[in-house]
Amino acid sequence: MGRGYSGRSQLTGLMNSLYQQDLAYIQAAGFGDFARAAAPEIVRALRAVPVPVHRVVEVGCGAGPLTTILAQEGFKVVAIDVSAELLSVAQAACPRAEFRQGSIYEQEIPACEAILAIGEPLTYHDSGDADSRVRGFFRRAANTVPEGGLLIFDVVELGEPPLSGRFWKSGDDWAVLVDTQEDQSSRVLKRRIETFRRIGDLYRRGAEVHRVRLFDTAELCAWLQAAGFIVTTAVAYGDFSLSPRRRAFFCTRTQHSHA
Numbered sequence: 001m002g003r004g005y006s007g008r009s010q011l012t013g014l015m016n017s018l019y020q021q022d023l024a025y026i027q028a029a030g031f032g033d034f035a036r037a038a039a040p041e042i043v044r045a046l047r048a049v050p051v052p053v054h055r056v057v058e059v060g061c062g063a064g065p066l067t068t069i070l071a072q073e074g075f076k077v078v079a080i081d082v083s084a085e086l087l088s089v090a091q092a093a094c095p096r097a098e099f100r101q102g103s104i105y106e107q108e109i110p111a112c113e114a115i116l117a118i119g120e121p122l123t124y125h126d127s128g129d130a131d132s133r134v135r136g137f138f139r140r141a142a143n144t145v146p147e148g149g150l151l152i153f154d155v156v157e158l159g160e161p162p163l164s165g166r167f168w169k170s171g172d173d174w175a176v177l178v179d180t181q182e183d184q185s186s187r188v189l190k191r192r193i194e195t196f197r198r199i200g201d202l203y204r205r206g207a208e209v210h211r212v213r214l215f216d217t218a219e220l221c222a223w224l225q226a227a228g229f230i231v232t233t234a235v236a237y238g239d240f241s242l243s244p245r246r247r248a249f250f251c252t253r254t255q256h257s258h259a
């Protein structure tokens, strides 16, 4: 398994600005619980398919909470993320995995039996061709995994209740404030994120803006089926219930056509 991560230079402006130093620190310190809570169901699903799963590609690994569990469970993991800052945290946490920097929409998907994208990584989009990128990703995923192989991911879906609002969270040496505004007509959730992180005796203030795509669940299911997957969706990973308007997709590759 390779160590270190290979850089790519073709990232978009938005992708370059996701999870810089202080937000990466805060993501690692305060937001790993989602992936840790989802992990038992994901490991169960990986072990339940007829094809033996050895290699897993984890898209948007973040600070590596799921990567670490997958490696402990004996899977070979290639983890891909756009954020160099998050990748260095993840690599320190899980030196056994292989890490690659870049957007999954601009990278080849490494050979594997299962692809995971947990915690909304497929949804960060800043341009109008978001749908074709996601459909293209589904087709590439279907061409990568063998029959019986898996694609598991979650997104934010269109619908009710409204998600606009404000949220904050803090730890010993950090705080984050998030102002979320959604526009269902343009299918965009805009998160204005302010970070505060203690550096010496002072707090450093920073900001990022994330634009998250809102998806129509029936439309995603149709694209996945057209790509060659059987799909079930859920509002939980096993015993772990998702927040409102989050939906998980469990997709199994059907037989490859040899036409």
Ligand SMILES: C[S@@+](CC[C@H](N)C(=O)[O-])C[C@H]1O[C@@H](n2cnc3c(N)ncnc32)[C@H](O)[C@@H]1O
Residues within 6 Å of the ligand: 018, 019, 031, 032, 034, 035, 059, 060, 061, 062, 063, 064, 065, 066, 080, 081, 082, 083, 086, 102, 103, 104, 105, 117, 118, 119, 120, 121, 122, 123, 124
């Ligand atoms: C909300 S975080 C979730 C991180 C991790 N999966 C977890 O649950 O802790 C979303 C992650 O997706 C990454 N990401 C966003 N767009 C991506 C893309 N196009 N390709 C790869 N990673 C992406 C972000 O950098 C970030 O680490």
